[in-house]
Structures are given as C-alpha cells and as structure tokens.
Amino acid sequence: MTTTAYWKLLLISLMLSTVTTVAAKTPLRLGVLMTGTLVWEIPALQQLHLTHLDIVVHPLAQPEAGKIALQSGAVDMIVSDWIWVARLRATGSDLTFYPYSQASGALLVPEKSAIHNLADLTGKRLGIVGGDLDKNWLLLQALGLQDKINLADSVEKTFAAPPLLTEQLKKNRLDALLTYWNFAVPLELAGYRQLIDGQGMQQKLGITEAVPTLGFVFKDAFANKHPEAIKEFFAESTKVKHQLCTSDTLWQQALPVINVTNSQELILLRQRYCQGQITHWGAAEKAAAQRIYSVLRAVSQQQLTGASETIPAGTFWTHEH
Secondary structure (H helix, E strand, C coil): CCHHHHHHHHHHHHHHHHHHHHHCCEEEEEEEECCCCHHHHHHHHHHCCCCCEEEEEEEECCHHHHHHHHHHCCCCEEEECHHHHHHHHCCCCCEEEEEEECCCCEEEECCCCCCCCHHHHCCCEEEEECCCCCHHHHHHHHHHHHCCCCHHHHCEEEEECHHHHHHHHHCCCCCEEEECHHHHHHHHHCCCEEEEEHHHHHHHCCCCCCCCCEEEEEEHHHHHHCHHHHHHHHHHHHHHHHHHHHCHHHHHHHHHHHCCCCHHHHHHHHHHHHHCCCCCCCHHHHHHHHHHHHHHHHHCCCCCCCCCCCCCCCCECCCCC
C-alpha cells in the first residue's frame, strides 16, 4: 500500500468512526412505577425522535423495587423523593435529583364526618399510605405539634398500600385517610372531603414556595458520562408534561395506560396532574426544601433524613454537575 493510499484509508476510517459515534444513542433504562403518573407519559415519550438517547422502559410494581433497581444498576433512573436522595448522599452515594412533580398527597374524611380539623382526629382511626416515615404523615404531625396535638400518640394508625386503605375507608374501618393524590381523586368524586393536602400542610408550616415532592433520581456517574442524553430527556419530558395538559390528542393517546373510564375522574386527574407541573426551581425553592428537611428531621428524630443537619451538596442536580 502506498503512503497516499494509507492516509486515505486512515481518513475514511476516522470519518466512519465519527459517524458511528454521532449516530450511537445512549440507552436510558427508565424504571417506571405502573401506578405512577410517569407511565402516562411513556406513549408520548416513545413517539419522539430523540437525538441522543433511547428510552428503555422497565416496569416497577412498587416504589421500593425501583430504589433497589437503581442502586444495583439494573436501571439508570427512577422517580422518587429528594429526602431519600439527601439521606443517601450524606453517606457518600452519588444519587442526585431533578424535579418531576409538585403534586402532593391529601387527607380525606367521609363527607358527613365530624372531623373538621386536626384536633378532631384525636382517638380516630387514621390510614396512612407510605409507612411511619411517610413525608406527608410527618408534615401532618409537625402541623399538629404547632397546636400542641401529638398525632403520633393520639390516633389509631394503620399503614398499608393505597388500594387496601381506600377499601378500608369505604367500609368504614377507617375514619380518615392520608393517601397519594391520584388515589385521592376517585374518593373525592365519591363524596369524600379533603381536609388538607401536602401543599396546604407546608403553607401552614410557613413554607409558601412550591417545592417538588417527586423527581427523577439517577447517579452523577451516569449524567457525567451521558450529559447530552440526560439534558435531552429532561427537556423532552418537560414538553410532554405540558403537551398532556394542552393537547387533547396526546391526552387521548395516554388513556389506555391511565386505565380510567369515568369521565369526571379523568378530568380531575388531568387537572391535578397539570397543577403538579414544576413552574420554577431556583434558589428560593431550594431554600424552602431545606426548611422542609429541617422539619422532617426533627419530627422523625433523624430516622427519615439521617444525621446530616442540612441537605448535602449535589442532592439537587444541575447542568454544571
């Protein structure tokens, strides 16, 4: 082979290598809870012609399964809460959080219930979704303590999954239920009364900023290795959320996975989903998150947050990560 032919071959090889590199997409293994709202967005996300990534959906039956899958490396991203991220971050983990939704849970009672405030819960049977360290349950306790009401000791608590507790409430085996917002919607339409929701609790605790309840959780290592893919995913995900709220065509495409046939329920689900969109995420909201963190740390006696007095650096992902 002549020297000229050699350099031509080398140049062609380099050009082909570059084309291959540009064309290659990052597979984003997305853990999706089948009862969560992220599953609503999957049909629209999978229709997109993405430049930098391919979304590979991994169905999840329970939130804890997602946390295990993420930590073990079985998936690259899940939807979870920033408190969990902060706790692990304090122990050296490189998990990080990007806001997904500010929709929050709600405290419901039967329409004709004599329960009208937190004091009325004393001696009553309260169902709590998410366990003894559920964030909304801890905020509710903090709200009670402001009025010298120790809800942890004064109510009869039952912890279980949302569908089971919904049935217990309907059968009058519970007097009140603290549940996730999407499980609260059908109950409200059935005549149950909302006493307060998660955002209302925060406001009564003096936190007026809208702080996300859930976000995309992933590892710094993944984001650092695939920065363009991660940025594209967040940009397109935000667009899809907005379009589900503005495009009836896109909303209709999501109906099979939403799996609800009641038209009134669909209208209210969409309304609450859209109200949960993140409109701003800046210094004020992050400062408010620290105040929430301090409340949760105190009420849980560090059981939820761990020992760290502040949210560890890197808990909230930025493009500069």
